[in-house]
Amino acid sequence: MLVTWRYKKRRSLIQWFDPRAWLIFFTSFIFSTLFFWDLRFLSFFLAIALLVVFTSGIRWSEMRRAWLFIGGFVFFFTFLTFLTGRGGMEVYANEHLIRRLEAPFTLFGWRPAIDVTVERSFFALSQMARVFSLASMTILIPYSLNPASYGIAFRGLGFPDKIAYAMDLTMRFIPTYGRDFQLTLDAQRARGYELEKLSGGLFAQVRKMAPLIVPVTIHAIIGSEDIIDAMDLRAFGVGPRTWIDQLHYRHRDRILIALAILLFVASLLLTFIGLGEFWVPPALIS
Amino acid sequence: MRVKPIPAVDIRKLNFRYRNRQELAIKDISLQVMPGELLLLAGASGCGKTTLIRCVNGLIPRSYKGEISGQILLNEEDSSGLPLARISQIVGTVLQDPERQILGTRVRNEVAFGLENLGLPREEIIPRVDEALDHLGISRLRERETFHLSGGEKQKVALAGVLAMRPSILLLDEPLASLDPASAQETLDLVRRLVDEGMAVIMVEHRVEDVLKYKPDRVLFMQEGEVRYLGLVEGLKNVVNYHEVKLPAPDVIARAAQDPPPAALRFLPSVSGDERTVEATALVQFEHVFFHYEGGEDVIHDVTINIERGDIIAILGANGSGKTTLVKHAIGLLKPRSGRVLVDGRDTREISVAEVAKTLGYVFQSPSHMLFAPTVGEELAFGPTNLRHTPQEIEKEVKEAIEIVNLSGKEKDPPLALSFGQQKRVSIAAILAMRSRILVMDEPTAGQDYQNYMEFMDAILQLPNFAAILFITHDIDLAVIYANRVLLVDQGRVVADGKPQDVMRDFSLLTTTRLVPTSLLQTNLEKLAITGRFLRAEALAHVSQS
Known part of the structure; x- marks a missing residue:
């Protein structure tokens, strides 16, 4: 059975709006953020994202895992970019050295060193602000969007019936996959399988993952076949369908959609006139 | 007209x-x-x-x-x-x-x-x-x-x-x-x-x-x-044939009376005597176990039970009463929020699931969550290999397990191409091959036809290596025929624990745990004064004649 995300009704800014209006705003926010590398502009987006997070009414204990996973991921890659200096080469050409840190040892005659530069540091900060803005807004969606409204929300956004229902099922398929993975992991652990003790090269390790990957994949395929049977047996896809749930835009939703459009158009214009590119405070490089 | x-x-x-x-x-x-x-x-x-x-x-x-x-x-x-x-x-x-x-x-x-x-x-x-x-x-x-x-x-x-x-x-x-x-x-x-x-x-x-x-x-x-x-x-x-289809007990008794009496079966042959033995250290001990999933209410509520050598335990209860959650604690897949579970005297919090698996084999409800290998033989060898059994031992264990679940000749078949019933039997054999001392099965007979599950239940219970067996079931008759101890679970609590003939005579208790007395249970209760214990219908046929 398809399981749902941990949605519940909360008094929150997100849930104050119609899900369609929020999805439009969310899409506008994501694309607008991607236009910028300037930390000053990104701070604006981060502020909006944090405002939404803090007014979401979701307890830390509920979304701790998601935050730790995504936060860890973001920190790791930002730090990697910072160390290698490779990620930002496309947005800045010159670097201004703050300090060169050298390791007190050599490896086969080579002494590892990191150049801490103004550009690298600001690139890391900009990257973090950008990715955290995107991640914060995205993490909240499964907790805040009523699963019962997925289909009608996508339909209301203009998607055809079949696509809207498919998107509804896909949204619910992700947590279902997670549950099946956990059940399989438990079943194999009960047979003495220890994921943490995998050894060997990459291919050997992937091969040793088969006890997890095969059942989960097969289960997903069988589950999909069951879903298709159940849908076929109740005449899905034979023609235009009715959706018994109805959504109605209110005044506030129209305002949010107007703001979403405004945000996107303004971001586009700013990019056209050359604002929003990577920025470092001039005082630091003069 | x-x-x-x-x-x-x-x-x-x-x-x-x-x-x-x-x-x-x-x-x-x-x-x-x-x-x-x-x-x-x-x-x-x-x-x-x-x-x-x-x-x-x-x-x-x-x-x-x-x-x-x-x-x-x-x-x-x-x-x-x-x-x-x-x-x-x-x-x-x-x-x-x-x-x-x-x-x-x-x-x-x-x-x-x-x-x-x-x-x-x-x-x-x-x-x-x-x-x-x-x-x-x-x-x-x-x-x-x-x-x-x-x-x-x-x-x-x-x-x-x-x-x-x-x-x-x-x-x-x-x-x-x-x-x-x-x-x-x-x-x-x-x-x-x-x-x-x-x-x-x-x-x-x-x-x-x-x-x-x-x-x-x-x-x-x-x-x-x-x-x-x-x-x-x-x-x-x-x-x-009454072995093929489960018919009401009076019908089976009438038909079986014409046949010779069934052979006496000896369950848990490694345990001496018919009765369970209470030893200084129980095989598994639950001590005031409480459990809830993150953000939820208690699903296991103050459970204290021991699993002793010689126990054949049937766990009965309604859908969602906490039966599976309870037994998942025995293998350490779930850890108590308070209280503790000891397997062979060791706290499940301090040992890995793989270590517990050496003592306690657990057959999951759904076979599709565990089958992965290209052949039945390899599927069955997976557990014993993880437990570092020798190749000679593994070969013997796999062969015996296949025979017990009546899948001889299917060693080279891909398990995923078998029918659901056969997959279920492969999943049971995969655990049998591990030769654990305690066997735990979650709904072993679900989706199986009567003749098949009676045959493999008979075979499993006569295996020489088990010190205790525990199974979750909705089938009261399975408890009547095989168990020497019944646990009734209701809303995360063990509401009854005792011999089947003591627990299952209380029909009001059965009703509150969403169980329905069967004709076999009723016939057994009627004849209990003569038999002294619960028997299968074929055996009851010959009691009534004597």
């Missing part, structure tokens, strides 16, 4: 072969089902029951391709020319597991799904949804989320979703398989009422005895894709 009634389903010389298969799945089937008739469709796993259902509801040949010949008329209309959308308004199908059928996140959306697909106006759909819910007495569930329903509630909601489309024919594919006895009884009550209102119903079911109480008009018994018996219920009892 009386008008001859029109059959709701008229199947004429039907044959079907799945694509890529050599043999026919069903052969030369002809039958009619009239409006207001309940046809029970029985037979062993893989006998073609589900294939026949798929032919009637149109999934064959539309979704499942293959070679089909013969004719199916639905209310005198040839179904081969009808689109699935039209068939779905004539034939409603409830699949084996309601979990696999429910698509909607909320009950009313689920029930409305078919009507929405037909594009009916909203003003028509809503009253029809309410009518279907009302008809099944589940209007109170209307706004509930389907995910949080109990097994029995899910089955009723799936049925409501089908009934809302107002079919004249209803197909039920093992609707009782995942239900506790009380939910099964409620489902059967509903089905009987629908039949009495004029619906034609074909019900596939292994739990023949349960259905017989609801007086099916006729029985179709299939074997290897063919009709072996089609006729009145009374005739079935003369045609089939």
Whole structure:
């Protein structure tokens, strides 16, 4: 059975709006953020994202895992970019050295060193602000969007019936996959399988993952076949369908959609006139 | 002059072969089902029951391709020319597991799904949804989320979703398989009422005895894709062997009395004496165990029990009462929020699941969550290899395990290509091959036909290596026949723990835990003064003679 995300009704800014209006705003926010590398502009987006997070009414204990996973991921890659200096080469050409840190040892005659530069540091900060803005807004969606409204929300956004229902099922398929993975992991652990003790090269390790990957994949395929049977047996896809749930835009939703459009158009214009590119405070490089 | 009634389903010389298969799945089937008739469709796993259902509801040949010949008329209309959308308004199908059928996140959306697909106006759909819910007495569930329903509630909601489309024919594919006895009884009550209102119903079911109480008009018994018996219920009892189909205990006793007495079986032969022995250190100890999932309420509430050497424990209780959660603590997959669980005196918090697996083998409910290997042989070798058994030991363990579950000759077959019943037996064999001292099985007989599960239960309980066996079941008779100790679980609490003859004589307690006394239990209780313990029906036949 398809399981749902941990949605519940909360008094929150997100849930104050119609899900369609929020999805439009969310899409506008994501694309607008991607236009910028300037930390000053990104701070604006981060502020909006944090405002939404803090007014979401979701307890830390509920979304701790998601935050730790995504936060860890973001920190790791930002730090990697910072160390290698490779990620930002496309947005800045010159670097201004703050300090060169050298390791007190050599490896086969080579002494590892990191150049801490103004550009690298600001690139890391900009990257973090950008990715955290995107991640914060995205993490909240499964907790805040009523699963019962997925289909009608996508339909209301203009998607055809079949696509809207498919998107509804896909949204619910992700947590279902997670549950099946956990059940399989438990079943194999009960047979003495220890994921943490995998050894060997990459291919050997992937091969040793088969006890997890095969059942989960097969289960997903069988589950999909069951879903298709159940849908076929109740005449899905034979023609235009009715959706018994109805959504109605209110005044506030129209305002949010107007703001979403405004945000996107303004971001586009700013990019056209050359604002929003990577920025470092001039005082630091003069 | 009386008008001859029109059959709701008229199947004429039907044959079907799945694509890529050599043999026919069903052969030369002809039958009619009239409006207001309940046809029970029985037979062993893989006998073609589900294939026949798929032919009637149109999934064959539309979704499942293959070679089909013969004719199916639905209310005198040839179904081969009808689109699935039209068939779905004539034939409603409830699949084996309601979990696999429910698509909607909320009950009313689920029930409305078919009507929405037909594009009916909203003003028509809503009253029809309410009518279907009302008809099944589940209007109170209307706004509930389907995910949080109990097994029995899910089955009723799936049925409501089908009934809302107002079919004249209803197909039920093992609707009782995942239900506790009380939910099964409620489902059967509903089905009987629908039949009495004029619906034609074909019900596939292994739990023949349960259905017989609801007086099916006729029985179709299939074997290897063919009709072996089609006729009145009374005739079935003369045609089939009581080892093949589970018949009511008085019928088995009457038939078995003609046969020689069954051989005496010695369960848990490694344990000396018949009685369980309480030793200084129990094999598994639960000490004031409490558990809840993150953010939820307690699902296990102050459980203190010991599993001793010689125990054959049946855990009984309603769907969602906490049985599986409880036994997952024994292998350390779940850790108590407070209290502790000791296996061989060691706290499960301090040892890995793999270490516990050396002592305690756990067979999961669903085989599809564990089968992965290219052959049955390799699947069975996986556990013992993880536990670092030697290649010689593994070879011997695999061979024995395959024999016990009656799958000899299938060593080279891919487990994922086997039938569900066979997969279930592979999953049991995979744990047997690990040679743990304690065996824990979650619903070992679900989805199995009677003869198969009785054979492997007999074989498992006679294995020389187990010190204790524990199984979760909804089948009271399994507890009657095999257990020497019964735990009744209700809302996360162990509400009764004792010998089967002590616990199961209290019918009011059984009722509160959604269990329904069976004819075997009642007959055993009547003869308890003579037998002193519970026996299977074949054995009771000879007690009554003596």
